[in-house]
Amino acid sequence: MPIAYPFACRKARIAFFVSVLLLTACSQKPNQQAGEMKVPVSVVTVEPARTSILTELPGRVEAIKDAQILARVSGIVTKVDFTQGSDVKQGQLLFTIDPAPYRAARDQAAAQLQQAQANMRSANLLAQRYSKLIKENAVSRQDYDNAQAAAGQAVAAVAAARAALESADINLGYTKVVSPIDGRTGKSLVTEGALVSATAATPLATVQQIDRVYVDFTRSTTELAALRRALADGDLQQADPNTAKAEVILDDGSQFKQPGKLLFSGITVDPTTGQVNLRAEFPNPDQILLPGMYVRVRIEQGVDQKALLVPQQALQRTADGLSSLYVVKDGKVALVAVQVGPLVGGKSVIDRGLKAGDVVVVEGFQKIRPGASVQAAPWKGGQPVAAAKTPSPKPAAKG
Structure with a gap:
């Protein structure tokens, strides 16, 4: 019996170690299976494309014609002849200023013209008579000269x-204040009974033509320098000025339906802002764009023949404010x-860090980290990625 006891102890220890190894293997099997799971993601393959x-840029709408109606004669406004905020035609009557004193001045000027014409006829007859008598030496040379001068x-x-009569006619006409352009009126700045002055140029109303409008905007010299550099390096090609269009983005983010055209780019830099002024013209048949409105102007600055674009949602922001992408390799x-x-x-142009043929993750990156294994599927433009199915671990073997 003393000899059998050590042998039995060794046998028990061997059995214990074998059971421990079996339990360890069973407990590690689910972890190994979990480590092999691939996270499903949606991806796009980046290919170069010709892109405008x-x-x-921020801009402000200006009326294509903006006429301020001012008093050109002094007097009392007797009538407002238009509906405020209505469309008017060129030459349409807007205000009436009391014409009585100007009609009287016109009549006086007409009478003075008749008197001057009568005096002219008398002087001409006397000069003609003296021209005959001077030949017979019947009048002195002095009297003849005086008659000719008269x-x-x-x-x-x-x-x-005659000029005074014409001026009186003009002033009388100014008592009828008419619109100089076709357009839409604003509010009336005076009412009946108001005294207006020609010397102070009393404002009466404003008429603006807004069936077409200007949009003025600015661009920094830094951006212009970068654009010129890109064109010089061949990264961009100059857009065709005959086909280049401008677009307006409204405050609510919607796009104005009517495209416009860029009229000019300023050649002088504003010393206070370091920016250059630009102007575009837009048709405005429904009068959606109103003078003074702030909008954003989208203009074509060039054409990239090999632009690399990715959906905007694929971009990741790092802690330092830079941008990055998850690329499958x-x-x-x-x-x-x-x-x-x-x-x-709706897509972002990638200038640096990406090359043609790269596979970029668009959806599903919330559950991945750099180095993670993924199962890539083509992105279907907004459809959700299929949820990952975690394999169920097999039950551990007993004993």
Whole structure:
């Protein structure tokens, strides 16, 4: 019996170690299966495409014609002849200023013209008579010269009286204040009974033509320098000025339906802001764009023949404010820093950090980290990614 006891102890220890190894293997099997699981993600393969590079700039709407109606004669306003806020035509009556004193001045000028014409006829007859008598030495040379001078003065007096009558007619016409352009009126700045002054140029109303409008906007010299550099380096091609269009983005983010055209780009830099002024013209048949409205203007600045675009939702923001993308390589994801360019049609242009043929994760990156294994599927434009199915671990073997 003393000899059998050590042998029995060794046998018990061997059985104990074998059971421990079996339990360890069973407990590690689910973890190994979990480690082999691939997270499903939606991806796009980046391919170069010809893309018009656009830029958005803040702008302000201006009326294509803006006429301020001012008093050109002094007097009392007797009638407002238009409906405020209505459309008016060129030459349409807007205000009436008391014409009585100007009608009287016109009649007086007409009478003075008649008097000057009568004096001219008398002076001409006397000059003609003296021209015959001077040949017979019946009048002195002095009397003849005086008669000729009087005739000339009478002609000048008639011309002055006629000009005074024309001025009186003009002033009388100014009592009828008419619209100088087709357009829409604002509010009336005066009412019946108001005293207006020509010397103070009393404002009466405003008429604006807004069936077409200007949009004025600015661009920094830094952006212009970068654009010129890109064109010089061949990264961009100059957009065709005959087909290049401008678009307006309204306050609510919607796009104005009518495209416009860029009229000019300023050649002088504002020293206070370091920006250049630009102007575009837009048709406005429904009068949606109103003078003074702030909008955003989208203009084409060039064409990139090999632009790399990715959906905007694929971009990741790092803690330092930079942008990055998850790129699939050999079944695993890697986080790649990129330089983002302008936004085109809901997609972002990637200027640096990406190359043609790269596979970019668009959806499903919430559950992945750099180096994680993924199961890539083509992105279907907003459809949700299929949920990952976690394999159920097999029950551990007993004993």
